[in-house]
Amino acid sequence: MPNRKTHPRQSEMPDEEVNVNNRIFSKTKEWRVSRFNGSEDITEYFCQFEITAKVNKWTSQEKALSLLHALDGKARGVFHELPDIDTVTYNEIKELLFKRFGPSNYSETHEYSLSQLRLQKDQNIRDVSQEVNRLSRLSYPELSNAMREKFAVKHLINAIGNKDIMFYVKDKEPRTLDEVCQLYEKYKILSDDGKRSHSRSLIQIVQDNDEFDDKKSNVVKQDDPITNMNNKIEKLFSMIDEIKRDKLSCNNKNGSRKANNKAVYECCGSNIFLFLGLSLN
Numbered sequence: 001m002p003n004r005k006t007h008p009r010q011s012e013m014p015d016e017e018v019n020v021n022n023r024i025f026s027k028t029k030e031w032r033v034s035r036f037n038g039s040e041d042i043t044e045y046f047c048q049f050e051i052t053a054k055v056n057k058w059t060s061q062e063k064a065l066s067l068l069h070a071l072d073g074k075a076r077g078v079f080h081e082l083p084d085i086d087t088v089t090y091n092e093i094k095e096l097l098f099k100r101f102g103p104s105n106y107s108e109t110h111e112y113s114l115s116q117l118r119l120q121k122d123q124n125i126r127d128v129s130q131e132v133n134r135l136s137r138l139s140y141p142e143l144s145n146a147m148r149e150k151f152a153v154k155h156l157i158n159a160i161g162n163k164d165i166m167f168y169v170k171d172k173e174p175r176t177l178d179e180v181c182q183l184y185e186k187y188k189i190l191s192d193d194g195k196r197s198h199s200r201s202l203i204q205i206v207q208d209n210d211e212f213d214d215k216k217s218n219v220v221k222q223d224d225p226i227t228n229m230n231n232k233i234e235k236l237f238s239m240i241d242e243i244k245r246d247k248l249s250c251n252n253k254n255g256s257r258k259a260n261n262k263a264v265y266e267c268c269g270s271n272i273f274l275f276l277g278l279s280l281n
Contacts, residue, residue: 030056033066037073041134042101046094064090075101110138117159125160125184129177132156149176156180 031052036045049070053063067090071078078096082088114135119128136152143151156177160166169183 033070035072036070036075036097038075038101039073042098060090064088064093067093107139107141110135111140114139114155115158117155118161119159125181128159129156129181132159133177152177153180160184 033049033052034045036042049067053066056062058066068079068085075097078093078100079085081096082093114132117128117131117135119125132152132155136148136155140148140151153174153176157166157169157174157180160169165184165187168187169180172179172183174180174183
């Protein structure tokens with residue numbers, strides 16, 4: 001059985017070049033490195049960079065070139081400090097970046113920043129917790145993780161600012177930053193529910209008062225003696241007009257208009273007082 005034919009150009013290439021081409025082809029699905037401009041936390045950036053380099057199986061030279069390629073903004077200034085780009089190593093580039101953008105060695109400065117940290121309005125407590133954790137590592141590098149966590153919990157509670165929430169969280173004695181965040185979020189949910197129920201009760205009270213005022217006004221309108229008297233007077237005058245018309249039509253042929261009016265009032269005078277609820281005596 002004849003052997004499978006090999007591409008003539010590939011057969012003429014050395015083994016090293018073939019391997020390099022195969023690696024380049026296989027790297028089309030590599031993890032990409034994020035850019036670094038000096039404003040990010042350099043320790044966290046290099047942790048992520050090392051993970052990416054490990055997954056992509058980079059050599060030391062590839063790590064150096066990838067790191068140089070990822071530099072952006074003011075971080076590109078390290079190019080002026082490199083002796084030779086072709087021969088510089090990954091560790092040399094990393095050391096230069098840490099000298100320029102690395103954290104300060106003065107733990108007192110970080111501890112002061114930690115004490116001045118405050119939770120802002122509408123800020124997520126989780127974001128503040130991450131910053132407290134970062135500053136705690138810089139402020140207390142010599143402490144164990146357990147002791148550093150205690151200081152971090154204290155500073156995070158202090159960063160809340162609200163005395164009621166701080167008292168509530170302290171009373172629960174949290175041991176970790178995550179427990180502080182959970183207690184803070186629980187308090188906010190409970191307080192928001194309480195405010196909504198309180199506002200609903202106030203609205204109900206106002207509505208009840210409005211209904212009571214309406215009923216009260218109706219009762220006042222019905223039981224007001226002046227209003228009742230006015231209504232009776234209006235009805236009385238309407239009755240007088242009807243009596244006048246009837247009497248005038250009956251006595252039109254027998255007397256004058258003056259006599260008719262006198263007869264009308266003599267006839268209905270007693271009725272007026274009776275209608276109004278008064279006595280002639």
